[in-house]
Amino acid sequence: MPEEQQEAEEGIAGGGGGWASTALQPVRWLRMLCRELGATFVAGVVLVYGLSQGFAGSFFRVASDYYWKDVQRVQPATVQLLSAVFFIPWVLKPLWGIMTDVFPVRGYRRRPYFLFAGVLGTASAAIVTMVNGLPMTSAILSFVGISTAVAIADVTIDACIAKNGIDKPSLVPDMQSLCAFSSSLGALIGYATSGMFVHHLGAQGALGVMALPPATLVFLGFFIYELKMYQHNVKEKVLNKVHMAVKGMAQTIKYPVVWKPSLYMFLSLALSISTHEGQFYWYTSKEPPNPGFSQEFVGMVHAIGAVASMVGVLVYHKYLKDYPFRSILFYAQLLYGVSGLLDLTFVLRWNLLLGVPDAAFVTLEECCARVVGRVRLMPMMVLSTKLCPPGAEGTFFALLMCIDSAGMLAAKAGGAAVLRALRVTRTDFARLWLAVLVRNLLRLSTLAAISLVPTADQTDVLLPRDLLAVAGDGSPPAAGDGDDEERLQLAKFADHVDDDDDDD
Numbered sequence: 001m002p003e004e005q006q007e008a009e010e011g012i013a014g015g016g017g018g019w020a021s022t023a024l025q026p027v028r029w030l031r032m033l034c035r036e037l038g039a040t041f042v043a044g045v046v047l048v049y050g051l052s053q054g055f056a057g058s059f060f061r062v063a064s065d066y067y068w069k070d071v072q073r074v075q076p077a078t079v080q081l082l083s084a085v086f087f088i089p090w091v092l093k094p095l096w097g098i099m100t101d102v103f104p105v106r107g108y109r110r111r112p113y114f115l116f117a118g119v120l121g122t123a124s125a126a127i128v129t130m131v132n133g134l135p136m137t138s139a140i141l142s143f144v145g146i147s148t149a150v151a152i153a154d155v156t157i158d159a160c161i162a163k164n165g166i167d168k169p170s171l172v173p174d175m176q177s178l179c180a181f182s183s184s185l186g187a188l189i190g191y192a193t194s195g196m197f198v199h200h201l202g203a204q205g206a207l208g209v210m211a212l213p214p215a216t217l218v219f220l221g222f223f224i225y226e227l228k229m230y231q232h233n234v235k236e237k238v239l240n241k242v243h244m245a246v247k248g249m250a251q252t253i254k255y256p257v258v259w260k261p262s263l264y265m266f267l268s269l270a271l272s273i274s275t276h277e278g279q280f281y282w283y284t285s286k287e288p289p290n291p292g293f294s295q296e297f298v299g300m301v302h303a304i305g306a307v308a309s310m311v312g313v314l315v316y317h318k319y320l321k322d323y324p325f326r327s328i329l330f331y332a333q334l335l336y337g338v339s340g341l342l343d344l345t346f347v348l349r350w351n352l353l354l355g356v357p358d359a360a361f362v363t364l365e366e367c368c369a370r371v372v373g374r375v376r377l378m379p380m381m382v383l384s385t386k387l388c389p390p391g392a393e394g395t396f397f398a399l400l401m402c403i404d405s406a407g408m409l410a411a412k413a414g415g416a417a418v419l420r421a422l423r424v425t426r427t428d429f430a431r432l433w434l435a436v437l438v439r440n441l442l443r444l445s446t447l448a449a450i451s452l453v454p455t456a457d458q459t460d461v462l463l464p465r466d467l468l469a470v471a472g473d474g475s476p477p478a479a480g481d482g483d484d485e486e487r488l489q490l491a492k493f494a495d496h497v498d499d500d501d502d503d504d
Contacts, residue, residue, distance in 0.1 A: 033178065036171060037164050040224045042178070044114075047216050048157040049179045052121075052150055054186020056213040058306070062194035062299050063210070064143065065280050066203035067128075072136055075426055077419035080277040082140060084412035089148040091405040096155040107228040113156045115221030121149030121214025129208035149214050160224075187306045195299025249396050252389045257454065257462055261325075261387065262403055264452040265380050268333060269407030271442040274415040275435045279343065282429045283362065289349065290429070291358045301366050308367040312374025320375060325383055326453045332376040333450070337443035339372045344440065347433045379458065380404075386462045415439070 034042050068079045096113075105112035124145030128134065134142075161179070165172045197206040253259050286292040293301075320328055342365040345351055351361040388396040418438055422431040456462055 029174070033171070033174060036168060037175070038225050040220075041160060041164065044157055044160065044220050044224050045175070045178050046182050047213075047220055048153050050182030050186040051216060052153050052213040054183040055190040056150065056186075056210055058187040058190030058302065059194045059197075060146065060190075060207075060210055062191065062295075062302060063198055063203055063206045065277070066198050066284075066295065067139075067207060069281060069284070069426070070202075071204050072139060073426070074136070076277040076281045076424055077416045080274065080419055081413060081416035082143075083274070083277070084409050084416070085140065086143050086147045087405070087409060087412065089144065089151040091402060091409065093151055093155050093401060096152050097159065100156055100159055104229055108226055109229065110156050110160055110226050111221045111224060113152055113221075114217050114224065117149040117153040117156070118214045118217030118219075118221060120145050120152075121217065122211045124149065125207060125211035125214065129204060129211065132204075146210060146214075149217070153214075153217050184306065184310055188303055191299050191303035191306055193299065194302075195294070195296035198295040198299075249399055252387075252396060252467060253399065255464065255467065257464065258387050260452040261383055261454060262400065264329075264446075264449050265383070265400075266403050266407040267449050268329075268376075268380070268446045269404055270410035270414070271446050272336070273411050273418060273439050273442055275419060275432075275439050276415070278415075278419045278424045278429070278432050278435055279347070281424075281426055282347065282432055283358075285427075285429070287427070291362070293358075293362070297359065301363055304363055305366040305370045308370040309374050312371040313378065315371065316375050316378040320379075321382075321458060324455055324457050325379060326450060326455045328379045328458075329376070329383075329453050330447065330450050332372070332379065333443070333446050335372050336376050337440055337447075339368050340436065340440035340443060342368060344433060344436045347429075347436055382458050383453075383462075386458075386460075389463060389467045414442075 030042065065079070068074045068082070074082075100109050100113050124142040128139060128142045128146075131138075161175050164175065194206070197209060201208070253262070280298075283291040283293050284298065342361075346358075346361055346365055351358065356364075384400045387400065415435075418435050422435050424432050424435060454462055
C-alpha cells in the first residue's frame with residue numbers, strides 16, 4: 001500500500017487513543033494532505049469549495065432573492081427567469097475549462113484565471129453594494145459577473161485536482177472528501193448567517209459580503225503553487241486532443257445505451273419546473289394571511305435543508321446504491337412528485353387546518369424536499385459516470401453537463417412562464433397553488449419516459465464492448481501517457497446537484 005494512502009486511512013479512520021485522538025484525526029488528515037499535495041493546493045480547495053462556492057453560493061441565494069424583491073422590486077416571474085440567466089456561466093464551464101488548458105498567460109494556466117475570477121467577482125459585488133439606484137440592466141450584469149467568477153474559479157481548481165489525481169491517484173478519495181466537506185460546511189455557515197446580515201444591513205448591504213470570497217481568489221492567484229510552462233506547442237497539442245475527444249464523443253452519443261438515459265435525465269430536469277421565486281415572495285409577504293417569515297428564519301430553514309441534503313446522500317449510500325437504475329429512478333421520481341404535495345398543502349394553508357404551525361411545516365417540507373432531491377439525483381450521477389467512454393471521459397462529462405444544465409435552464413424558464421401565465425405577482429398569489437400543482441404533475445409526467453433508463457444494476461458496465469475496446473478518439477487507450485497532466489477537466493457532474501436541490 002502506498003505510504004500516502006496508508007497515512008490517509010490512518011488519518012481518517014485511525015484508531016484508539018480516546019477522545020483526544022479522535023478530535024485530532026481531522027488535523028492529522030489535513031497535515032497529511034498539506035504534506036503530500038502542498039499547503040497552497042489544500043488552501044485553494046478550501047477557499048474555492050468552502051468559501052467561494054459553499055458559503056458565497058448559499059449566502060448569495062438568500063441575499064439575492066431579497067435584493068430583487070425589496071430593492072429592485074421585480075415581479076417573481078421575472079426573477080425566476082433571471083435565475084436562468086445567472087446560471088448560464090455554469091453551462092459554459094466546458095469553455096472555461098478549455099481556456100485554462102489552451103490559453104496560458106505568461107506560462108501559467110491556473111494562476112491568471114484565479115486572479116481574473118477574483119477581480120471580476122470582487123468588482124461585481126462592489127458595484128451592486130455601493131451604487132444606490134443601480135439600473136436593473138447593470139444589476140443583472142453584476143450578478144452574472146459574480147456567477148461567472150465562481151464558475152471560473154471552480155473549473156480552475158478542478159483542473160488542479162485532476163492534475164494531483166494523476167500524480168497521486170491514491171489520494172483522489174481524500175481530495176473529493178475535502179471538497180465535499182468544505183462545500184457543505186461553507187453552505188451551512190452561509191445559510192445560517194445570510195438572514196441575519198439581510199435583516200441588519202438590508203439586502204443591498206448584505207451583498208457586500210459577496211466581495212470577500214472572490215477577494216481571497218486574488219490572494220490564491222498569487223500564491224498557489226504552479227510550475228511555469230515553457231513548451232511552445234502545448235496549445236496545438238491540447239487543441240488536437242479536444243478535436244479528437246469531441247469526435248469520439250459524437251460517435252458515442254449515437255449508441256442507444258447512451259442517448260436514451262441521457263434523454264431521460266434531460267427530461268427529468270427540464271420537466272421539474274421551478275416555482276421557487278413565487279413561493280419565496282409569498283412566504284415572505286407580511287400581508288395576512290401569508291406566512292410573513294423573517295429573513296433570519298428563511299436563512300435558518302435553508303441551513304437545516306443543507307443538513308437534510310447530506311442526510312439524503314447517506315441514505316442513498318447506505319440503503320439504495322445496490323438497486324437497479326430503473327427501479328431506483330422510478331421510485332425516486334415518484335416520491336419527488338408526491339413530496340411536492342407538501343408545497344401544495346402549505347400554499348393552500350391546509351397545514352393550519354391540521355394544526356401544524358407554518359414554521360414547523362415549512363421546515364418539514366424543506367427537509368423532505370432536500371432528502372428526496374438528493375436520492376433522486378445520486379443515481380443520475382452514477383449513471384452519468386457509466387456512460388463515459390475510455391479516452392474521452394472529460395469531454396463526455398462536459399457533454400453530459402451541458403445536457404443536464406440545458407434541462408435545468410429549461411426548468412427555470414418554464415417556471416417563469418407558468419408564473420407569468422397564471423399572473424402570480426408581488427401581491428397577487430391567488431393562483432400560486434395552481435403553479436405548484438402544474439409543477440407536481442410535470443414531475444410525475446417524467447415517469448412516462450422511465451423505459452429510457454437501463455434495467456442494469458448500478459455496478460454493471462453499460463457501454464458496449466466496442467466502445468470499451470477503443471478510446472473515445474477511435475484509437476486504443478494508452479496507459480501512462482506522458483501527456484496525462486494535460487488532460488482536460490471540463491466538467492464535474494456533482495457541481496449542479498446542489499443547485500438543482502435549491503430549486504425544489
